Amino acid sequence: MNEMRIPFSVFDFFVYFTPGATLVLILFFSFWTDPTMRLSDAWKNLSNIGELRFGVYLALAIFSYLVGHGVAALGSWTLETVLVGRVFGRPSENLFKSASSRGLFKGYKRSYSQRFISEFERTFRELFGEGYGAEDTFMICHSVVKEKCENTFSRLNIFITQYDLARNLATVFFIGSPILAAGGVLHGDWYLVSGALLSALFFILMLARYLKFYRRYSDEVYRSFFAFAVLMMTERRIDEKSGPHH
Numbered sequence: 001m002n003e004m005r006i007p008f009s010v011f012d013f014f015v016y017f018t019p020g021a022t023l024v025l026i027l028f029f030s031f032w033t034d035p036t037m038r039l040s041d042a043w044k045n046l047s048n049i050g051e052l053r054f055g056v057y058l059a060l061a062i063f064s065y066l067v068g069h070g071v072a073a074l075g076s077w078t079l080e081t082v083l084v085g086r087v088f089g090r091p092s093e094n095l096f097k098s099a100s101s102r103g104l105f106k107g108y109k110r111s112y113s114q115r116f117i118s119e120f121e122r123t124f125r126e127l128f129g130e131g132y133g134a135e136d137t138f139m140i141c142h143s144v145v146k147e148k149c150e151n152t153f154s155r156l157n158i159f160i161t162q163y164d165l166a167r168n169l170a171t172v173f174f175i176g177s178p179i180l181a182a183g184g185v186l187h188g189d190w191y192l193v194s195g196a197l198l199s200a201l202f203f204i205l206m207l208a209r210y211l212k213f214y215r216r217y218s219d220e221v222y223r224s225f226f227a228f229a230v231l232m233m234t235e236r237r238i239d240e241k242s243g244p245h246h
Contacts, residue, residue, distance in 0.1 A: 019168035020068030030183025075171030091218035092138040141225035163213030170206035
């Protein structure tokens with residue numbers, strides 16, 4: 001039996017470290033006591049600690065990584081559960097229904113063709129029966145792809161890390177915009193107010209990236225499952241026709 005391994009790469013670390021460090025920097029710039037000397041003073045202090053410098057850098061990296069996990073938990077609720085689940089709809093629903101593709105992020109709501117939906121539902125029904133909800137159907141398809149389509153499942157892991165990073169950064173910029181605005185008002189610093197507007201813009205951009213990868217992830221699962229299922233059923237029919245005759 002092959003031992004199951006949990007993959008972890010440098011990129012997985014940066015999925016949490018990058019948004020965590022970004023939020024720490026936003027807080028640092030927004031509420032430091034001297035708004036004109038924030039970064040230079042901090043850099044001087046770090047440069048003067050000598051042998052302790054590496055330990056401080058390591059502590060900051062670990063702290064940013066942990067903050068990133070908090071950001072991920074917040075983003076999972078605010079963006080994935082509330083915004084996507086209640087406003088935009090999940091891909092497992094949008095891909096199989098005729099939804100309006102107008103307005104913001106219209107590509108995310110685009111559904112499959114009616115021909116594909118009909119063939120997919122017929123194939124799934126023939127293999128597993130009826131009565132499954134959208135999320136149940138997705139999880140069944142995901143399980144089949146995980147067990148039977150190794151190359152596809154490797155690509156899915158890439159999509160997961162991509163949309164996790166985009167979602168976490170979108171969360172940071174979402175909460176960072178009012179933080180920078182508050183810091184700008186507190187210090188009378190219009191650069192921070194400009195940063196708040198820039199943060200809001202980056203939120204829109206990262207949200208678009210997150211929705212794009214979220215949809216592509218689900219699309220890859222459904223199309224890979226469908227292709228595998230059709231090939232499997234075709235081979236089964238051929239085997240039945242070419243079986244022994246009595």
